[in-house]
Amino acid sequence: MALINTKSFKNLQQRITSSAQQILNRSLDQHVNLAVTGLSQSGKTAFITSLVNQLVNEGNGKPLSFFNVVHEGRFIAAKRVPQNNLHISRFDYDAAMKNFGEEEPIWPEPTKTISELRLALRYSPDDSLLKYATERATLYLDITDYPGEWLLDLPMLNQTFEQWSEYMGQLLKAEPRAELAQEFLSRLESIDPLEPVNEELLAEIANDYTELLHKFRHDLGLSVIQPGRFILPGEHQGAPILQFVPYPFFGNIEKNEYQSAGQSTFIGMLRARYLEYRERIVREFYKKHFVKFDRQIILADCLTPLNNGPHAFQDLQQAITLIMESFAYGKSNIISRLFSPKIDKLLFAATKADHITGEQHSNLTSLLERVVYQAKKQLSFDAITMKTLAIASVKTTEQGKSEYQGKPISVLKGKRLDTQKMITVYPGAVPDKLPTQDFWLKRGFNYIAFKPMDRVGEHQALPNIRLDQVLQFLLGDKLK
Ligand SMILES: Nc1nc2c(ncn2[C@@H]2O[C@H](COP(=O)(O)OP(=O)(O)OP(=O)(O)O)[C@@H](O)[C@H]2O)c(=O)[nH]1
Numbered sequence: 513m514a515l516i517n518t519k520s521f522k523n524l525q526q527r528i529t530s531s532a533q534q535i536l537n538r539s540l541d542q543h544v545n546l547a548v549t550g551l552s553q554s555g556k557t558a559f560i561t562s563l564v565n566q567l568v569n570e571g572n573g574k575p576l577s578f579f580n581v582v583h584e585g586r587f588i589a590a591k592r593v594p595q596n597n598l599h600i601s602r603f604d605y606d607a608a609m610k611n612f613g614e615e616e617p618i619w620p621e622p623t624k625t626i627s628e629l630r631l632a633l634r635y636s637p638d639d640s641l642l643k644y645a646t647e648r649a650t651l652y653l654d655i656t657d658y659p660g661e662w663l664l665d666l667p668m669l670n671q672t673f674e675q676w677s678e679y680m681g682q683l684l685k686a687e688p689r690a691e692l693a694q695e696f697l698s699r700l701e702s703i704d705p706l707e708p709v710n711e712e713l714l715a716e717i718a719n720d721y722t723e724l725l726h727k728f729r730h731d732l733g734l735s736v737i738q739p740g741r742f743i744l745p746g747e748h749q750g751a752p753i754l755q756f757v758p759y760p761f762f763g764n765i766e767k768n769e770y771q772s773a774g775q776s777t778f779i780g781m782l783r784a785r786y787l788e789y790r791e792r793i794v795r796e797f798y799k800k801h802f803v804k805f806d807r808q809i810i811l812a813d814c815l816t817p818l819n820n821g822p823h824a825f826q827d828l829q830q831a832i833t834l835i836m837e838s839f840a841y842g843k844s845n846i847i848s849r850l851f852s853p854k855i856d857k858l859l860f861a862a863t864k865a866d867h868i869t870g871e872q873h874s875n876l877t878s879l880l881e882r883v884v885y886q887a888k889k890q891l892s893f894d895a896i897t898m899k900t901l902a903i904a905s906v907k908t909t910e911q912g913k914s915e916y917q918g919k920p921i922s923v924l925k926g927k928r929l930d931t932q933k934m935i936t937v938y939p940g941a942v943p944d945k946l947p948t949q950d951f952w953l954k955r956g957f958n959y960i961a962f963k964p965m966d967r968v969g970e971h972q973a974l975p976n977i978r979l980d981q982v983l984q985f986l987l988g989d990k991l992k
């Protein structure tokens with residue numbers, strides 16, 4: 513029998529303990545895929561930048577009081593680590609922070625496609641079982657930024673070209689779109705659908721339609737834009753897969769003529785491209801990205817549509833209903849039938865809450881809740897926890913008191929985005945329910961856009977409203 517001396521036995525014992533510890537640590541490492549979305553300009557880039565900034569600086573200056581792992585002193589550190597998916601663009605945190613660090617801070621540039629960033633969060637587990645097993649654990653957090661417009665396309669997976677065209681036709685022929693769409697629709701109707709397809713004409717018509725969608729979004733402030741990739745094409749810019757349009761004149765063709773029309777005809781080519789778009793772009797996004805998300809935050813700017821009037825606000829409501837179909841995991845819902853998504857927590861955040869005074873925040877939250885509630889009534893949401901918050905990723909205003917007609921009122925002080933001048937204003941009240949006609953007639957509000965006030969360095973935390981509550985809802989249970 514071989515004898516082991518005491519020293520080498522102790523060494524062996526230490527080695528076994530430390531590798532057991534390593535195995536345990538490894539098995540304790542967790543991973544969360546957090547997806548951030550919202551329509552263009554809803555505040556995605558500002559949000560992700562601020563969220564990462566709060567974590568790497570631990571809310572420096574203004575502690576993250578509602579984020580338990582920090583509040584309880586168990587948070588060790590967060591750092592950026594190389595992302596997993598090398599084929600996806602990197603979220604440009606440094607560029608955004610550089611903007612906030614300029615002498616005259618500016619907002620980050622608009623972004624047009626999907627991007628990703630990975631953080632490693634080190635913390636001490638609180639759970640009694642884990643606490644004795646290891647002193648530290650790591651949560652890997654993958655954050656994905658993608659345009660909310662891409663989710664507007666989900667219903668297309670369930671629609672034939674005819675059905676989709678009919679739905680688009682209803683939108684295009686009704687106000688507020690009808691006036692702008694008139695010329696496009698007349699040109700489209702003048703084309704014989706069974707004539708041989710002319711690629712150049714098709715590209716032109718698709719271009720007209722894309723321009724129209726941009727006008728709906730930017731001139732009228734509308735939100736329901738389909739196909740979503742037409743205004744945010746990502747890597748498909750200029751590709752023929754984006755060159756088709758809805759054809760809302762099926763009354764002009766015999767059913768059997770349409771069915772037998774081949775790809776060499778105008779209508780046949782529209783149908784073929786629609787199907788290609790549906791399968792290659794819409795379905796691919798859900799299969800490749802969406803099914804991997806664990807948690808989702810949907811950002812909604814409710815204030816700009818309120819400024820833009822009743823049509824814009826109703827359109828935002830409709831867009832949110834369409835977006836929510838992607839999270840309706842009841843058995844009969846399209847998303848559950850086609851994919852197996854695993855998102856278990858969904859946060860709706862009304863952004864830019866620093867554009868209104870503090871006592872209006874609860875109204876903004878209730879307003880968004882009402883919008884979401886409309887969609888909830890129509891769909892079934894099993895096994896998904898939802899919450900609604902009013903937030904500001906980067907707080908740009910200070911609140912003060914003033915007097916109006918002998919009564920004290922709250923006011924905001926900040927630098928206007930357009931004139932860059934300091935102003936003190938009362939922007940008005942936010943409705944706590946879906947706005948009535950009376951609300952629109954009175955128009956007692958004007959929400960003004962502000963620019964970031966003070967420069968914020970790389971190692972400072974960006975001022976914000978309720979990002980600690982966002983973190984607690986989305987990650988709190990993973991950091992116990
Ligand atoms: N006051 C204030 N304005 C904000 C805040 N977040 C975003 N904004 C404003 O909203 C604009 C759009 O913000 P982004 O973060 O770029 O929005 P986005 O959703 O990434 O926009 P796209 O990349 O174009 O889709 C900014 O340029 C700001 O003017 C905020 O927390 N407070």
Ligand SMILES: [Mg+2]
Binds near residue numbers: 556557558622624
């Ligand atoms: Mg962006």
